[in-house]
Amino acid sequence: MSRAQKGASSDAAWVASKGPVFTDRTTAQAETRPDPDRLAALARQMGAESHLDAVWDRVVQACVTQIDGADHAGITLLTGDSVSTPAASDELVRIIDRHQYATGEGPCLTAAIDHEAVVRVADLTLDTRWPKFSAAVVGLGVRSMLAFQLYTDSDTIGGLNIYARTPDAFSDDSVHTGTLLAAHAAVAVAAASHSEHLRTALASRDTIGQAKGILMERYKITADQAFDLLIAASQQTHRKLKDIASDLAATGELTVG
Amino acid sequence: MTESPLGLSDGLRLSGLTHEQLWHRYLILGGGRTLGELREHLDSAACPDEHDHNVLAQALNEVFLERDKAHRVGYRNLFRLATERQGLADGR
Incomplete structure (x- = not known):
């Protein structure tokens, strides 16, 4: 068994032990999103934050509550030659991201490093674009993904990543809402970064x-x-x-x- | 063999920094010029202010220091006491 396979097996065991992480989305969330008023309020709140960590947390929470189909969300941050996950909705996201960084491939890296504005994955078990990454995370319970490039006119900040437990979980509305959130997040992060x-x-x-x-x-x-x-x-x-x-x-x- | 010191423009290119990123580092070191003025400095053949040149050179050299790279942007007319301490060839 390869190191990656061993890591995936260990991660799968962790996932199995954390049943509550995979709680269903609330009925209220599912019924009200996407909510234009809520999105506008979130954009203003993100813009008012002067600390980066607070912006990241708001973005992640907004993704989980506002993007139809989203179960988990996280941020991939580019800093020079390195990548990191400054915010995540839960530990599973960090585990998945570690597999992307270790294998050097995956939807988040494609969005963040290859400057692809939106990367849509209908079913990780069938998608052939990132074979090493897919093999490593197939046992973790994530099937669909959306990854949005976080960028401003002058800089690429990283990626905004959304995960779902079911295949084909994301609609065109999900992509639309995610694109809006990513744009607002990038502007807010750039402003907060400038303040820091x-x-x-x-x-x-x-x-x-x-x-x-x-x-x-x-x-x-x-x-x-x-x-x-x-x-x-x-x-x-x-x-x-x-x-x-x-x-x-x-x-x-x-x-x- | 000792490499010749780099100019600011070459140092910036090798560092991979944007003008704005270099400006942030320049501000941290105490620089007082605007981003527009910094761009003008870098785009012109000669930086008109020796102190500003040295602050920018230091900002770039710290990037190479972070990356364990041997590149070094040259300083201009460093204070004699400083060059005596360091043995830099370009001091007065």
């Missing part, structure tokens, strides 16, 4: 400013010259400049190796 970058930038700038101030006072030099000293220490020690600055601000010592 700015928060990080402000904190780092403050630390670097303190470090420069120490060096300026110590050596009677200008701010630009102090920055050059930090560059030298960073290059010499192969550490990031903000880490050098943080140490200097905390200890008064300039680490040069």
Whole structure:
């Protein structure tokens, strides 16, 4: 038995032990979706979030409650050369995603990396596009999938992934609702990401400013010259400049190796 | 053999960063120019401000540091005390 098969077998055992994960969708959810007013409210709520984790959680919950046929949902995030799952409706999604990342193939990766706006899978047991991935997850109880590329005009963020336990679970309305949610999510994530970058930038700038101030006072030099000293220490020690600055601000010592 | 230092444009191309991603890193290091000004710097042959050039070079070099790559974007006229500490060839 291959490593992938062993992993799938182990995952299938986990799934079998987690019966409640596969609870049926509520009647209320099924009857009210897709709800335009609810989708509009969700778009506004996502746009108002300034923290990425909160945006991801809202997106995942919205997918499960608003997309007809959806049992599970998750996010695939691209960060440089790596992929991760920052939010998922439950552990099964994370298990499935791990199989995609391990095999290097699957609907989510096709949407996120190959820039396919919508990937529709009617039945994983019959679909031949991702043989390694399908073989690995066939025992996990997921049959249908939708994967939407999360992108803005300037960047691909990742993918929004929807799962169902039954084959042919998704209708054209499901695809339409998912496309709307993915578009709103991408805009909200881009905005929240921008806010987080700015928060990080402000904190780092403050630390670097303190470090420069120490060096300026110590050596009677200008701010630009102090920055050059930090560059030298960073290059010499192969550490990031903000880490050098943080140490200097905390200890008064300039680490040069 | 020591490789020649890269220019900003070559460093940006090799880093794979977008202009906006580089600008975020530049802001984190204390840079004060707008994204539009940064684009102008990178598109012109010579960056008019040595300090800005060095902040951008550091931002790019940290990308290569994260990836364990040997590429290095060259600095401009680093403060003499800094070059003495590091032995950079391009210091004054």
